[in-house]
Amino acid sequence: MQRSILLLIICLITIPVVNAKQLAITFDDAPRTANGYFDGQTRAKTLIETLEKHKIGKVAFFSNTQSLNQEGLDRMRLYDKAGHLIGNHTHSHPNFLNTDLPTYRDDFLQAHRLLQQFDNFKPYFRFPYLREGETVEKRDGMRNLLRENKYKNAYITLNNYDWYIEELFQTAVKDGKSVNLQKLSKMYVDVLMESIKYYDEVAIKHLGRSPKHVLLLHEMDISALFIGDLAQRLRREGWDVIPLEEAYKDPIAEYQLTQPIKYNPGRIGEIAFDKGQKKGLWHYTLDESYLEKRFQQEVLLLSDR
Secondary structure (H helix, E strand, O other): OHHHHHHHHHHHHHOOOOEEEEEEEEEEEEOOOOEOOOEHHHHHHHHHHHHHHOOOOOOEEEEOHHHOOHHHHHHHHHHHHOOOEEEEOOOOOOOHHHOOHHHHHHHHHHHHHHHHHOOOEEEEEOOHHHOOOOOHHHHHHHHHHHHHOOOEEOOOOEOOOHHHHHHHHHHHHHOOOOOOHHHHHHHHHHHHHHHHHHHHHHHHHHHOOEEEEEEEEEOOHHHHHHHHHHHHHHHHOOOEEOOHHHHOOOHHHHOOOOOOOOOOOOHHHHHHHHOOOOOOOOOOOOOHHHHHHHHHHHHHHHHOO
């Protein structure tokens, strides 16, 4: 606990009180299943083209290597060829809460070996579900493994449930419902911006400044469709999109929560928890019933008008 508090004090003393409003964009679960609105190749090409069109720059894709069948491999090669960073998200996306340390280690190492084939692979590890170990043994076991393999913990600061909006969209498409993509884009961007603003406010409350943020997204159809709209909104509201390597130069990259926790809300939530905040570690938009209600009201109902 003393080390964590000391790091927070250093952050407050050495960093001027500014609202930098900078964030890096990352996509988890690549190559994620694609058999709905887009096929995998169309999703990848659309996403790459949109990132280029909106001058978003290089982003990061965290890969589950069990999905590297021929189609998935071809998709990841497109991201790699486009210059985007490829990171480790385990082989099979295990839940650390119900996986023992040796099994989890092997899963990580299997992904590590398979990811060497990509030119833009970097030793960044994103924990599935953001769960870093609910016991000291599991937490420290993975911290040691990352250190031994020269990995950085690819933490996030800006959490959301974009994956559930994707589920609602794909279910509507499968059921033959009319989905107005303009309305869906507005809902998607509004929801993400609400959570981004919230976590930035929490950071300012506990750090006295806006850190270099890391946004969690997933490699999905709505990402390919609307990431450009999100980037435009971010810029209108004063945000800059930065490379992931730049984001991880922020002092909070050195922060480590001393107390193991079962469910991890992201780095800003960890810091807030360490500073005594027990409620509001997850923004209210991180709720499936809430998002379903908004989807029905803002997308499906309006699509019929």
